[in-house]
Structures are given as structure tokens and as C-alpha cells.
Amino acid sequence: MARLTRAESQARTREQLVATAKELFLRDGYSVTSLEKVADEAGYSKGAVYSNFRNKDELCLAVLDRIHDEQAAMMAESLTGAEGMDGLLAAFQSWAERSIGDEAWTALEVEFATNARHDPHVRHELATRDKAIRDLIAGLVTSYAEQFSLELPMSPQDLATALLSLGIGLGVQRAIDPSIPVNVLPDVIRLFARPTRN
Secondary structure, eight states, X not given: OOOOOHHHHHHHHHHHHHHHHHXXXXXXXXXXXXXXXXXXXXXXXXXXXXXXXXXXXXXXXXXXXXXXXXHHHHHHHHHTTOOHHHHHHHHHHHHHHHHTTXXXXXXXXXXXXXXXXXXXXXXXXXXXXXXXXXXXXXXXXXXXXXXXXXXXXXXXXXXXXXXXXXXHHHHHHHHHOXXXXXXXXXXXXXXXXXXXXX
């Protein structure tokens, strides 16, 4: 077997550290999980963590990026092959039932955002990621509005902000009380999805 290059070895180490940190942050929480614990569980020294991440906040941002990428891929997979507006909303609801309100993921997002409130750099990083998600939603809203000849009640960007805010709030509520139905989110989308008047 060929020996890994330095870059390949570092990428592999980084991947293992992110995977281990994700498991520990989701299981135990952000605050109580130390970099030493992540390094030990991944089979590396603390120095290996610092050669890949400046601090625990940067590692957690990488973990959240991983979770967001995984969720985006799951949603895209759910929507693939869905036909018509009703089919898309049913597929979206199926993804939402599995994801919105996941207790560990929601707790990590809230805990990290709360801890970051006094750190301008981390707040900026979170705001940048939040804007990217809103932009993605706005792009989907625009595309589906054109595809299905829908008249939007507000700008795609404002609608994206409203939907993301509703999704985050619903996630927190469902993490506390999983019996809260997720269908409120697709139902609100249905209210926004009015055919264009001719």
C-alpha cells in the first residue's frame, strides 16, 4: 500500500478529528468536551488537534459545517424525483420529520451559538454560514416559484429568512417536545405558494 503524502495524512487526521468531535459534541455537549478528549478518542495528541484547528470553536465550526452538509444532502435526496408542488412538500416533510428537532443537533447549535455571543469572530463565522443557508433557501424559493408559476408574498430573501427562522424555532420546540408536529412548516409553505394571477 502506497504511503500517504503529508497533505493526505493531514487531511485524514483532520477528517478523523472532525468525525470524533462530532460524535462527542452531539453525545456529551460542546462545553464539557475538551480538545484533549477529542484528541484521545481519535487516537492523536493534542498537538495534532492544534495543527489542524486554532481552538475548540474552530473545530466546532467544522463539525457544524459537516452536519449542515449532511442535512443538505439528505434533503436533496428526499426531494429528488418528487413530482409537482404537493410531491415536493411531502418529500420535504419526510426530511423534516427525521431532522427538525433532533435533540443532540439542536442542543449543539443552541449551546455553541450561546457560548459564541461574546466572541465577534465566531459570531461573524456563524452569521456568514447563516447567510449562506438563507441564500440557498432563497435560490430554491426563486427556482420553485418560476417552475410552478407561484406568486410570492414577499422577496425570496425575506421568505428565506422567515422559513429558516420558523425551522429553527420549530427545531428547538421539537427538541423539548417531540410530539409537536412538523407539518406546520410545509403548511406555512403552502400558504406562501399561491399561483400567479393571470
